Amino acid sequence: MTIVVPRHDEFRPFGSGLIKGLLVTMAHFVRSYGKRNLRVPGKEPFPGGRFGLFTVQYPEEHAPIPDRYRGLPILLYDDATGAELCTACMGCARACPIGIIHIEQGVDEAGKKIPYAQHFMIEYDSCLNCGLCAEACPFGSIVMDHHLETARTDREGFKVTKERLLRPISYYAQIAPTVWAEIREEAMKRLEGTIKRRPAGVGIVQR
Amino acid sequence: MELLIQGLNRWLGQALPNWAVVLIGMAIAITLIFVLAPLIFMFLTWLLRRGIARFADRIGPNRTGLGPFNKERTRQRWPLWGLLQPVADGVKMFTKEDIIPDKGDKVLHRIAPIAAVVPALMVFAVIPFGKDLSAVDLNVGVVYVVAVSSLFTLVLLVAGWSSNNKYSLLGAMRTAAQMVSYEVPMVLSLVVPVLFARSLSLNTIVSSQPGLRWYVFYFPLGTLAFLTYFTAALAEVNHTPFDLPEADSEIVAGYITEYSGMKFALFFMGEFINQFLVCALATVLFLGGWQGPGVGIGGPIGYLLSVFWFFVKAFALYFLFVWIRATWPRLRVDQLMGFAWKRLVPITLGNVLATGLAVVVWSLLRA
């Protein structure tokens, strides 16, 4: 096979390429003072094409986060009833590759185990953001958050317990609509079953 | 300078002897230069960063600026365009650890950064920043500028060698070879306006370009000289596309590899001031210096306007530097020397010959 490399044999005066390059950058310089060219979720990316300011001024502005972004894991509860989706099945704790999810299953008065997590703790400082817990959860209870700014100055604060893990379903449906649409049906069906098997008042988030 | 001494004489002449007035005048001029140079350096770094950012569709540093320091107001969108960024950089540099290589030549390692700034500051003495506004009016100003700025080559060789680091030494060698080579076409290009003006004094050269009779418009000789000067000057101050000394992909940071903290900043100050001086010299020799509309007005307005025009031209040239830096890639080492000796030197030599001939013919025709 013969590869034919095109040679630009047409006459090009000395330095014309340099001038051309200068004009290109100048066009960018001038048009960077025009409209900003930011990505808007759900719209065509970069409406202004290759020109305009692309900078997202971070602390004040945030770049749109894709639906399947894996932040840190959170737990969900039902908006209407306040019922937690988690049944303490230990699926996530087993799926976690570094074992940072700690669950203690609740018991009723008779000492019998009930589908309810008495204590639920995740060590956020060791989390890999791998998302295996969310994948393992059959109840759609543990999902990946989109919150980025998790830095803090005390180490103890990274041991996050249930009170700080719980979010309403509506929150997750808002930040990751496509993901929630996939797991919604299964999760709601299982939630109904869970509520039946729990003694009254257990696993209801107090607000 | 003479203006200053005259003014001082009128004010203090009764109270102090003559030499004291001269000394005070010198002190004022030196202080002005010492204040002006860092200010220019700061402004240039800001201009470079903001300019390059805009060329690359970014905003650039905009977080530091004057303003009330409460939470709400610092979150305003453009706090003075980040004009205080150089101050923040300076504070950062001062807090950095100062590292001196254990196996290096410690004395020379300390001296080099200081010696890098001194020649740059010395050149300021003869630059006419405005009408009658140069610290010294040397009758060999052009030679002085070239001679003093050539000291920088020596300094960076010392810096590279005293670090006792292969990258430093290689970077210094490259830089020195480049600067020595490009000094030849640069000086030869400077000869052309000197021939036009028939003087080596920077003030005379400026005052012989009144109105729009700038030497860059003396087509084709002056224009060609300006272009060759600009090209050689880019290489002389290690600017893109001749920034091989700072080719970090090949030799880390060149001769400043082993420098940290304020010493590093001093080298940068030397380089930036040299870049400004190259622009200032081009302004003086080719773009009419402080000449511009309104400089003929008497009194302080004329002086202020002349300073204004000088800085407008110099910074416009520096903006060209920024533009080039944002656009062009770097030359290869083997292309670098060939370009200087095989292209620029013959062109500039021919230009000098042609200019000499033209000046002689012109004066014969007029006589």
Add this chain to the structure above:
Amino acid sequence: MEQNLVTYLVFFALAGLTLVSALAVVTLRNLLRSALALVVTFIGVAGFYLLLQAEFIAFVQVLLYIGAVMVLILFAIMLTRRLMQQQLYQFTGKWWIAAPLSLLLFALIAPVVWTTWGARTSPPPEPLPPEPTAALGEVLMTRFALPFEIASVLLLVALIGAIVIAWPQRDRLPVVEELEQKVERAKAGWSDPIGVGSDGDKGVTA
């Protein structure tokens, strides 16, 4: 009188600087530091020129000797040896031969310095022309045109000599000869231009 005093002070300061740094050139054990001391000496000499109101010569001294010659010397030093740890001997065993010889030289030079060459009889020196540099250029082009040109020719000879020494050797590597032959054949219309057919596919033939 004031002017004279200042001139004297500056002269002695410069003389001290020049002499001390010149002494450092020959006594320092580090070759590079010796070279840098030589730079200081040159600066002192440039200062003398300034003191004599020969500004042009002074700055040319800085430009040529420090900006070019010293840089070349430093280059040569840096490229030849590792000098950082190496302490050179400034005194060899033959110093007893050198010492009387230099004393003899000094004895020859000293009377020359002390002699006032007809200073009492000759008229006071002429005042400087208004444009000393221009006058210098004119003299170089008229009265001293021949010495000037001879110096130029000498430099040209040195330049050509350097090129001749640095010229690549005539006999080339056999690989290069082989490749050149291949290129020749290719130009003559050979069907297999690059290589021997094995990686001819990758050859660019357009």
